Amino acid sequence: xxxxxxxxxxxxxxxxxxxxxxxxxxxxxxxxxxxxxxxxxxxxxxxxxxxxxxxxxxxxxxxxxxxxxxxxxxxxxxxxxxxxxxxxxxxxxxxxxxxxxxxxxxxxxxxxxxxxxxxxxxxxxxxxxxxxxxxxxxxxxxxxxxxxxxxxxxxxxxxxxxxxxxxxxxxxxxxxxxxxxxxxxxxxxxxxxxxxxxxxxxxxxxxxxxxxxxxxxxxxxxxxxxxxxxxxxxxxxxxxxxxxxxxxxxxxxxxxxxxxxxxxxxxxxxxxxxxxxxxxxxxxxxxxxxxx
Numbered sequence: 001x002x003x004x005x006x007x008x009x010x011x012x013x014x015x016x017x018x019x020x021x022x023x024x025x026x027x028x029x030x031x032x033x034x035x036x037x038x039x040x041x042x043x044x045x046x047x048x049x050x051x052x053x054x055x056x057x058x059x060x061x062x063x064x065x066x067x068x069x070x071x072x073x074x075x076x077x078x079x080x081x082x083x084x085x086x087x088x089x090x091x092x093x094x095x096x097x098x099x100x101x102x103x104x105x106x107x108x109x110x111x112x113x114x115x116x117x118x119x120x121x122x123x124x125x126x127x128x129x130x131x132x133x134x135x136x137x138x139x140x141x142x143x144x145x146x147x148x149x150x151x152x153x154x155x156x157x158x159x160x161x162x163x164x165x166x167x168x169x170x171x172x173x174x175x176x177x178x179x180x181x182x183x184x185x186x187x188x189x190x191x192x193x194x195x196x197x198x199x200x201x202x203x204x205x206x207x208x209x210x211x212x213x214x215x216x217x218x219x220x221x222x223x224x225x226x227x228x229x230x231x232x233x234x235x236x237x238x239x240x241x242x243x244x245x246x247x248x249x250x251x252x253x254x255x256x257x258x259x260x261x262x263x264x265x266x267x268x269x270x271x272x273x274x275x276x277x278x279x280x281x282x283x284x285x286x287x288x289x290x291x292x
Contacts (some may be wrong), residue, residue, distance in 0.1 A: 001235055001278065009227055009239035012220045017246020019216040020089040022208040023079050029205035031191050032076030035212075037182035038194070040068060042213030044175035053169040055162055063162075063170070064177025067155025067221070073182065074148035081141035089247025090130045091145035096237045097123065098153030103233035106157060111234040118276035119234070122241045125269025128262050129244050159225040160233065167225035171218055238277050241270045 001009075026035045053060070078088065097119065103109040111119065162170060183194065191197075198206075227236045245267040 001231055005227055005230070006239075006278070008223050009236060010242055012223045012227075013239050013242035014246045015215050015220045016240070017089060017243040018250050019212060020092070020243070020247040021250040022211050022216075023076065023088070025202075025204040026208035026212065027076065027079055027205075029201035030197055030209075031186065031189075032073065032080050033182045033186040033189070033191065034194055034197055035076055035209070036069070036072045037179040037186065038198075038209045039072065039212045039217060040175045040178040040182075042209060043217045044172065044179070046172045046218065047176060050169045050172045052173055053162075053165050055165050055170065059158070059162060060170070060173050061177055063155055063158045064174035066151050066158060068174060068217075069178035069181055070151035071148045071155065072178065073185075074144045074151060078141045078144035078148065081138050081144065083137070083141040083145055087130060087137070088145060089244040090126055091142065092149050092152070093126060093241050093244055094146060095149040095152040095156070096240050098150050099156045099237045100234050102153055102157045103160070107160065107233070109233050114279070115234045115277050118273040119238060120273070121276060122238055122270045122273030125266040125271075125273065126241065126244060128266030128269065129248060131262065156224075156228060156233075156237070160228045162225075163229070165229075167229065168218075168222040171222045171225065175217065235277065238274050241274060245270060 023035075030038060075083075075088065075092065078091075083091075100109075100111060100119070104111070159167065159170070186194070224236075224240075248263050248267065
């Protein structure tokens with residue numbers, strides 16, 4: 001994997017890691033449905049200047065429903081049921097293992113033994129971080145969060161299968177999908193009108209929407225999709241495991257969730273696992289799956 005692409009993958013994961021800390025601020029003023037709608041209403045504004053990608057409406061709808069709508073509706077409801085930001089950054093990265101499993105089944109991309117060792121180290125580190133978040137958690141919150149991770153994994157595979165499709169326009173146009181079901185469900189549940197919620201929203205909530213809509217959606221997912229199209233899944237997906245490390249540190253700085261020795265040990269194992277995976281790529285001088 002080229003150094004430039006490693007930096008892009010790491011930057012994407014750091015962006016997502018900070019996003020987990022912004023969710024509680026967004027939910028101070030908006031319901032999970034409203035926050036989902038606002039995030040993607042902001043992201044999809046670019047459809048007025050970005051041409052539609054050369055793919056079918058069916059593909060746009062499926063990616064929008066899995067990578068975006070399914071993932072974030074489930075995740076925001078997990079927050080509403082009491083999911084802590086630090087633990088959410090851990091559960092969401094189960095998508096790494098779900099993605100690699102789905103890629104092995106449907107794309108025949110089976111990880112090598114060295115990649116398997118690296119993934120096992122990273123999973124151990126992820127588990128250690130998860131064990132430090134406490135046990136006072138409603139089971140429904142955990143189920144919703146894991147469902148969100150699985151929806152993300154399905155979306156990753158669908159994006160990877162879009163060969164020779166420009167990813168940035170694809171992410172912009174897929175952002176058209178989540179607002180409609182989110183707003184319909186918000187109306188069904190008789191929530192306050194979105195305009196009224198916006199008028200009464202706090203500045204931290206507005207800032208959270210902007211961060212989630214632009215850097216954490218359009219920019220991060222476009223880079224991530226580009227890398228998935230360019231490299232084997234087992235090379236790219238583990239970079240997302242940097243998100244919990246960022247989430248843990250950001251939670252400590254912003255929310256006050258102080259990390260202990262076990263969390264630091266977990267982060268060290270994640271970095272070690274990622275290093276093992278990348279050593280293989282460097283030693284074999286792997287080229288991308290397809291030309292840039």
